[in-house]
Amino acid sequence: MKRWFGILLCWCCAVQAEHVPTFAQPPAPVYPRAMRLVGLEGAVRIGYQVDSRDGSVSHVTVKHSDHALFSASAEAAIAKVRFEPWTVAAGEPLKTDVVQSLLFRMDEQSMAMTLDAQAALPQLQCKLFSYYLATYRQIRSHQPLWQMDSVATSIGLLARTSPASPTLLQFKQAQQAFEAALPSIERRCAGQPDLMFIDAWPQQLRDLALKQL
Incomplete structure (x- = not known):
């Protein structure tokens, strides 16, 4: 798209x-x-x-x-x-x-599309995330994992405090927190493929994300 x-x-x-x-x-x-x-x-x-x-x-x-x-x-x-x-x-x-x-700069329609992608995260299953992750590592090994679509969308959700664009500081803090949690999220998704992706997050991050939705 x-x-x-x-x-x-x-x-x-x-x-x-x-x-x-x-x-x-x-x-x-x-x-x-x-x-x-x-x-x-x-x-x-x-x-x-x-x-x-x-x-x-x-x-x-x-x-x-x-x-x-x-x-x-x-x-x-x-x-x-x-x-x-x-x-x-x-x-x-x-x-x-x-x-x-x-x-x-993002116009209103563009920002709405970004917010819609973030709102769809609770419907993503672990088995699909694991597939996306394996594919990303295979074809985009030169790029950091945070740039993967579902990970970047997750970071954007955690950085949100309003419908407006997050600040650079909010983005950096959210990126640091999610990257630190990503190895455990990956392991949990691998072990429980039918679990929802967002439910594999640490409790603190999951609560923060759901608060924004």
């Missing part, structure tokens, strides 16, 4: 030349899937150079980011950006330094 989640593009500054480059091919960042499932929003401040001769981009550098997944998405998008070439005035450099902010 794919849909567009809002990504806002804001100029911070353009220096070394009076000319502000014009997009020929604007950035199209992809909202990281795990961040969507968690419901986390964020921002990336990214710098790069634009060559006036062909509008190409180089020296892409993340100056600030709320999360590494947002950084990776922003860097990949900016690397594909192209600008309209322009003629520089005498004495001006051929390349212009640009700093730009990319804001990852």
Whole structure:
């Protein structure tokens, strides 16, 4: 299931030349899937150079980011950006330094979809979770387990205190708590495949999750 989640593009500054480059091919960042499932929003401040001769981009550098997944998405998008070439005035450099902010935001419909996914967690059985987990480890062994769909959704549920997007601190605390519990959850699900996934959680986490639903 794919849909567009809002990504806002804001100029911070353009220096070394009076000319502000014009997009020929604007950035199209992809909202990281795990961040969507968690419901986390964020921002990336990214710098790069634009060559006036062909509008190409180089020296892409993340100056600030709320999360590494947002950084990776922003860097990949900016690397594909192209600008309209322009003629520089005498004495001006051929390349212009640009700093730009990319804001990852979810609209109301997108957030509702995330909340619906979280609300469906009590219907997930352990045997299905165990299958998803084995498949994830087989085909996505290079990615951390917290980015697995059902785990990211669980973390998002634990991070919730309202229908709004959780804060970065709430996300980190929920991630730490669920990752610590994940080995015991995995063992319990393996031993009791007909148990509901959420019932395999430690009591404290289960109570917190059910309180949010």
